[in-house]
Amino acid sequence: MAASNIHKLGALIAAIVALAIGLLQSPLSRQYPIFHWLVHLDHSLIGMLPAFTPTNSWRYTNEQLQTADLRGQVALITGANSGIGFEISKALSRQGATVVLGCRSPQRCFKAADDIRSDELYSGASVTPLLMDVSNLTKVQQAAKIFLRNNDKLDMLFLNxxxxxxxxxxxxxxxxxxxxATNVVGHHLLYRMLEPLLLNSTMARVVSTSSLAGLVWVPKDIQIPTTVKELNDWKPPLVFNWSPDFIQPFYKYGRSKLAQVAWSKALTRRLGENSSVYVNAAHPGAVATPLTKNKNHPPNIPDFVQNWRATLVNNVCWSSEEGALTELYLGVAMDELKEKQVRGRYFHPQSIEVTNSHAESVELQENVWQLSEGLVEKFL
Ligand SMILES: NC(=O)c1ccc[n+]([C@@H]2O[C@H](COP(=O)([O-])OP(=O)(O)OC[C@H]3O[C@@H](n4cnc5c(N)ncnc54)[C@H](OP(=O)(O)O)[C@@H]3O)[C@@H](O)[C@H]2O)c1
Structure with missing residues (x-):
């Protein structure tokens, strides 16, 4: 190819990339139908981003949420001080639920409680911080004991x-x-300790915040081992004979998020089809939250690049409020859960049921349960 043609091609590619970046940075990027075809190629992408979502109407809306009367109901939300967990807590409190905020940092927990109480739609219902580091089983045990001492009921448990x-x-x-440990085992212990209160509720709802990562960031032949040694020693597979370090956290995150879907299915089987406890899992969508705020790949990213990235994320992803809606559906839409017997299922935005094929394996479900049981046994 002549040098001038190479320059023209380079300029064309640069222009297309610049245009794509410019378009993606526009709030309109959520509405480009061009993205919809990607979902037709791969159904697992449903709900990942607003632009990938086949419809503009939520199956469960803020308007429906706002008709819920949750007075007299008690909710515990882990990771309640930030992002999706904070929005779930605020929404439940607005509808009159007694809300207990499970967080690991006292400052962030008290600030979240203050922010909920100063929200203009605050209902006046009780909002209580509960310090809990879910990665530490002793701390989970202590927090659960405090909860049991201070509450005689629990209607909603958000493992977020x-x-x-x-x-x-x-x-x-x-x-x-x-x-x-954080995403799965700590939550297992919390559930196990609070189970008697959930069983006492006329209709309890347990919602596990999973992720699309549990479907797409795991190898095809993923298994969950039954021993902690195998769990810790697990090495993600090579990609084209290559396994760079930066890929490892993606696989580990994906494995934990798959385990959360499998866990809710294993628990549903144990509870039985007539149980008053409804357990489900959800992927909130790709949501603009601080989840990956500590990432430093590559190091020393200049401020203007960080700012550009933040704008891009805000324009392309769901907001935290939108991200909370699918879990709120599984926690609040009691009539629909009962009528459709929504148990042991998995949902994406916009409250659309999706199948995680890996989580359908009963062996995998049972392994998650057995592994978690073994790890928390001495704390029960
Ligand atoms: N954002 C997304 O795109 C996305 C997509 C799929 C799934 N999710 C899931 O959604 C859930 C909420 O995440 P988010 O996006 O809202 O992010 P976030 O704003 O960073 O919230 C995560 C929450 O978890 C808390 N947390 C982390 N480790 C903890 C520990 N050891 N003990 C107690 N609390 C701990 C954090 O507390 P600190 O503030 O103290 O760190 C924070 O409150 C997570 O389970 C995440 O995996 C998110």
Whole structure:
């Protein structure tokens, strides 16, 4: 190819890239139908981004949420001080629920409680901070005991706290791979300790915040081992004979999020089809939250690039309020859950049911349960 043609091609590619970036930075990027065809190619993408979503109407809306009367109901939300967990807590409180905010940082927890109380639609219902580090089983046990001492009922349990960490090979204080310890095992202990209160509720709802990562960021032959040694030693597969370090956290996050869907199915089987406890999992969508705020790939990114990235994310992703809506559906839409017997299922925005094919394996579901049971046994 002649040099002038190469320059023209380069300029054309640069112009297309610049245009794409410019368009994506526009709030209108949510509405480009051009993105819809991607969902037709791969159904698992449903709900990932607003632009990938086949319809503009939520199956469960803010208007429906606002008709819910949650007075007299008690909700516990983990990771309540930030992002999706904060929006869930605020929305439940607006509808009159007694809300207990489970967070690991006292400052962030008290600030979240103050922010909810000063919200213009605040109902006046009780909002209580509960300090809890879900990666630490002793701390979960202590928090659950405090909850049991202070509350005689629990109607909604949102297992929402989560991490995506790029600090590889980290183990929790209990010697469990940190992402799994935080996203899965700590929540298992919390559920197990609070189960008697949930069983006492006329209709309890447990919602586990999973992710699309549990479907797309795991290898095809993913299994969950039954021993902590195998869990910790697991090495993600090679990609084209290559396994760079930065890929590892994606796989570990995906594995933990798959485990959360499988866990809700294993628990649903244990509870039985006539149980008054409804357990489900949801992917909130790709939501603009601080979840990956500590990522430093590559290091020393200049401020203007960070700002550009933030604008891009805000324009392309769901907002935290939107991200909370699918879980709020599974926590609040009691009549529909009962009528359609919504149990052990998995949802994407906009409250659309999706199948995570890996989580359909009963063996995998049981392994998640057995592994978690073994790890929390001595704390029960
Ligand atoms: N944002 C997304 O695109 C997306 C997509 C799919 C799934 N999710 C899931 O949604 C959930 C909420 O995340 P988010 O996006 O709202 O992010 P976020 O704003 O960073 O919220 C995460 C929450 O989890 C808390 N947390 C983390 N580790 C904890 C621990 N050891 N003990 C207690 N709390 C802990 C955080 O507390 P600190 O403030 O103290 O760190 C924070 O309150 C997570 O489970 C995440 O995996 C998010």
């Amino acid at each position: 706290a989560g991490i995506f960490t790029d600090e590889d090979n980290l183990l929790s204080v209990d010697g469990i791979e940190t992402t799994f």
